[in-house]
Amino acid sequence: MDLKLDIRISKIMTTRIVTIEMDDRLTVAKEIFDNAPFHHLLVIEHDKLQGILSERDYLRTLSPNIGNINExxxxxxxxxxxxxxxxxxxxxxxxxxxTIRQASELLLKHDIGSLPVLDKGKLTGIITWKDLLTAFVAKR
Structure with missing residues (x-):
């Protein structure tokens, strides 16, 4: 068994998370997606995780005419x-x-690209499929 699969999420998760509020307009998400290297925004209300807004979900919601002459x-x-x-x-x-094994299993089972990391109910980070791949191929 490869020991890399036993690496704890806390060792590789991204702790620089971006949150938006439940009532924020998609213009806020657009500004973040256009200017930051994030593809998942964590949606909170009263400092509690309520949902996740992926860039893919955001783009699917928008009209394809946004930003062009036909808008x-x-x-x-x-x-x-x-x-x-x-x-x-x-x-x-x-x-x-x-572990990263458990994270990988969750991503595959639910066909999702990221997992918010909660420590005793408190949002502490996020882990994406790219983080998992990076950890797997990294040299020891």
Whole structure:
């Protein structure tokens, strides 16, 4: 058995997380996705995780005419939707004490790209499939 599969999530998770509020408009998400290397935004309310908004979910919601010559007022109104209208509720999460094997199994089982990391209910990070691949191929 490869010992790399026993690496704890806390060793490789990203602790620099970006959160948005449930009632934030998609214009806020657009600003973050356009200017930061993040593909998943954690949606909170009263400092508690409520959902996750992936860049893929965000793009699926927008009109394809946003930003081009065919854009209409109706198209631009799609950016006024709220995060809670688009996010995935009750996201699958993981504890920092779990292993990259367990994280990999969750990602595959649920066909998702990231897992918020909760430590005793407190949001402490996020782990993505890229983090797992990076940890797996990293030299010891």
């Amino acid at each position: 209409t007022e109706r198209d631009s109104e799609t950016l006024q939707r709220r995060a809670h209208q688009v996010m995935t509720r009750n996201p699958i999460t993981i504890s920092p004490n779990q």
